Amino acid sequence: MSPAQDVLVVGAGIVGAAVARELALRGLSVAVVDSHPPGLGATSAGMGHLVVLDGSEAEFQLCRRSMELWDRLLPDLPSDCQARRPGTFWVAVGEDELALVARKASYYLQHGVEAEALDAKSALEAEPALRRDVSGALFVPGDAVIYPPAAARWLLENGPEGKVSVLKGRVIEIGEGRARMAGGEELSFRWGVLAGGCANDLMPSLPLEPKKGHLVITDSYPGLIGRQLVEIGYGAGTREGKATTVAFNAQPRSTGQILIGSSRQFVGDDRSLDRKALGLMLQRACEYLPILAELEVIRTWVGFRAATPDHLPIVSEAPNLSGWWVAAGHEGLGITTSLASGELIADLMLGTGPTLDPAPYSVRRFAGG
Incomplete structure (x- = not known):
């Protein structure tokens, strides 16, 4: 059976939305699935502070690159995103x-x-x-400051027309090129991305x-x-x-x-x-x-x-499961670093030269990764 979409993104928070939009901008068809409406999971508990932090060089670089991307979008955000x-x-x-x-x-x-x-x-x-x-x-x-749930919705709704679809439901099992929903439905795709808090539930080996x-x-x-x-x-x-x-x-x-x-x-x-x-x-x-x-x-x-143990997110290919990627573990910086995380996932997935050095965010930095 041929896949219905190029990519399945599990998680409709702001990180998942940013990943989906970036992949769609690069021509891929993307389905996003979450048991919550877009932006109403962990994203709804974020302050929406777009901030450059310097806890480490890798944290700074991810924040700064993401702020460059946010700077391009802020003028286009509608009033419900409360961008200031x-x-x-x-x-x-x-x-x-x-x-x-x-x-x-x-x-x-x-x-x-x-x-x-x-x-x-x-x-x-x-x-x-x-x-x-x-x-x-x-x-x-x-x-800057934004209202995260509205920003997540906007990211999902304002990519290339027809490239992003949103499904409501809970993924309970994943495998190579497939995911099974709680109701028994099977989804097929070429690549999958675990975005946000769901990653640890579906891939318990992750250090989250x-x-x-x-x-x-x-x-x-x-x-x-x-x-x-x-x-x-x-x-x-x-x-x-x-x-x-x-x-x-x-x-x-x-x-x-x-x-x-x-x-x-x-x-x-x-x-x-x-x-x-x-x-x-x-x-x-x-x-x-x-x-x-x-x-x-x-x-x-x-x-x-x-x-994660070192306070940096995992933005990389998943361990031990071909075709899956992870964008998770952003702690309190998911709102800020969502756009750069989406860009890095797309760069790595499609084999284009990444803007950021991917090594500090790879799951392989952890023992056994």
Whole structure:
């Protein structure tokens, strides 16, 4: 039986949508399957912060390439994607963190990312609601914000006409050139891509583990903050070991609401609110933005992000199953790095020269991969 599509993408979150769109732009027919409507799985729990991070050279390169691709798309996104460019304000407290501002600014500028180091006075003039003892801040004006579920839908709906179809259902088994749905239907295709959190369910050998995070959104308070505010130690604060960790992250939405994060926990698939973790997260947020204690919270929720041991995603050919590829394990950077991940999958699948060095994202970097 000949395949109905060239490619099956399992996962209709923003990574799966980006993979599908890129493959369609290169002339392939793509079916995307998910048990959730597009963008309403793990993607719906993302803050939508398009940000260049520098936790490692590989992380930086993936972020920067993806931001180049987002820069081309942002002007075309419709209003429901809530695309804006408030920039990121990395907040420092204490001399050690102020030194980190200088190092981070130097790295960004050397690598072509616009950045400005601010002293305490300038930081408070720009964001007067911040705690009074800030030592300074790093402002990265090119970072942006989108509403992830709407962006994922747009990516799926705005590729070449007739090239991308979306199926609702759950894939329970995969093999070479085939996938079996929960209802018994068999799908055939030339290549398959596991995109997002489903990858570990269908390929348990992958070194992926779910990280649970909490988010809080307030009522509307227009103008209270103007930029995405993040403590400069954010990366270390959310990636250390297996213990519950929290870090300050506050985002102004186009509605005037403030979206507050972030927490990270390894708790299996427990989807309940953890009031202790939530309390620690909000306490941390109020330390940096004291006025938050006076604001009305209207919603709190949790989400899961697949993480790898080295905090880099797997974007490569799958191990031990011919014709399958993996784009998963993006942790908290799936929204930002979705477009570059889609580009890299397409480059590798079609044998074109990749824009990025694929080695840091290959599953083979792990023992037994």
